[in-house]
Amino acid sequence: MQKTPNYYKDRVALNVLAGSVQNAVDCYEAASEHIILGVLTKNYANDQLAIEDMLKYQSQIDNAVSVGLGAGDPKQSQMVSRVSKVIQPQHVNQVFTGVGTSRALLGQDDTVVNGLVSPTGTVGKVNIATGALSSQTPAGEVSIETAIALLKDMGGTSIKFFPMKGLAHEDEFRAVAKACAENNFSLEPTGGIDLDNFEEILQIALDAGVKHIIPHIYSSIIDKDTGMTRPEDVRQLFESVKKLVG
DSSP states (O other): OOOOOOOHHHHBOEEEESSSSHHHHHHHHHHOOOOOEEEEGGSSSSSSHHHHHHHHHHHHTTTHHHOOOOOOOOGHHHHHHHHHHHOOSSSSSBGGGGHHHHHHHHTTSOOEEEEEEEOOTTTTTEEESTTTGEEEEEEOOOEEHHHHHHHHHHHEEEEOOOOOOOTTTTTHHHHHHHHHHTTTTTEEEEOOOOTTHHHHHHHHHHHHTEEEEBBBOOGGGGGGGTOBBBBBHHHHHHHHHHHOOO
């Protein structure tokens, strides 16, 4: 079975995209292993190609693999579940409606499975209609407490709050963080996080008392010329984590 993610022990684990196996290794080392590396099913033509490649990542980074959708694309939900069943990663990204399928196919409770919910513009409410069909309908707005309970029912581990657009939804994010802390649920802030706002966003979650936090930092730290996540930026983010968490 997969190695337990470091964030279970240390409270915070970074989540960044890996542009290649070597890039994953470099970022893994830059964060002193307190990180999971996102590999997107959207980048593969079929399950087998994704599985073969992700197994290469696993072997080099102690299975610190986060199977991703690709910008929260609900069309990737089923592929994520099928691939995750085979590779048994540390972390799985899912739309809200895909959580139960992923957990069932994984066949164990160790892998972290998040469920994507979106801001609504109303503090305390989130949109759970993030699946392939439901995302095409009017928003399904429920209280954050209800969303957490539903995710727990389905075997989910954490809320992925996306797209945050940095601090554009700060009041909503604070409410989500408070609910996660009160309901012993993990939190994954995602969307528009960069080197400038990372500490403020992480501090909000820490101050709320969230037990486990996985901030996703993607495009802002990717080199546009190479498509690789910059290890030096990962190192800077990890220094911020150490400063805030101790």
